[in-house]
Amino acid sequence: MKRVLFVCLGNICRSPAAEGIFQSLVAKRGLENSIGVDSAGTSSYHIGEPADKRMRQAAELRGIELLSRSRMVSPRDLSQFDLIIAMDRNNYRELEALAEGSSGKVRLLSEYLDENWPRDVPDPYYGGEEGFSKVLDMLEAACPRILDEICPESPPTA
Numbered sequence: 723m724k725r726v727l728f729v730c731l732g733n734i735c736r737s738p739a740a741e742g743i744f745q746s747l748v749a750k751r752g753l754e755n756s757i758g759v760d761s762a763g764t765s766s767y768h769i770g771e772p773a774d775k776r777m778r779q780a781a782e783l784r785g786i787e788l789l790s791r792s793r794m795v796s797p798r799d800l801s802q803f804d805l806i807i808a809m810d811r812n813n814y815r816e817l818e819a820l821a822e823g824s825s826g827k828v829r830l831l832s833e834y835l836d837e838n839w840p841r842d843v844p845d846p847y848y849g850g851e852e853g854f855s856k857v858l859d860m861l862e863a864a865c866p867r868i869l870d871e872i873c874p875e876s877p878p879t880a
């Protein structure tokens with residue numbers, strides 16, 4: 723089993739959405755027994771909370787149900803997961819600090835996209851509805867590429 727962890731600041735907006743989108747691709751490709759997915763936050767702000775209602779609603783419109791509860795990323799995650807995807811450069815730095823710079827497993831989500839996308843998945847927390855939809859667009863563009871990388875033998879999604 724290969725394991726992918728998505729990480730943002732609060733683990734209530736961006737990374738739970740990434741987890742939900744990625745999980746739905748895994749299910750579409752019938753890979754539930756070979757790919758594991760989870761999400762976590764670099765902060766303790768929202769531990770135990772469900773995903774933000776605005777993000778749950780935006781995801782629901784695309785047929786994605788978000789069921790995760792916020793948890794904080796731990797050093798153990800760096801050994802347990804095969805690939806760790808940071809939503810923005812702050813998250814990336816936090817993860818590299820946790821790994822003491824030696825994990826080799828941490829990637830920035832935008833590494834899977836071309837330069838027409840922003841480097842950072844924009845934090846939608848303090849903004850309007852359209853911010854949540856933009857985040858989902860970016861995650862839906864990147865997730866198939868992440869899955870192709872970790873599971874190259876699976877057929878690409880149409």
Ligand code: 4NP
Nearest residue numbers: 730731732733734735736847
């Ligand atoms: P996330 O969004 O990192 O995508 O879950 C945020 C959620 C909460 C806060 C910031 C960003 N906050 O400051 O509480």
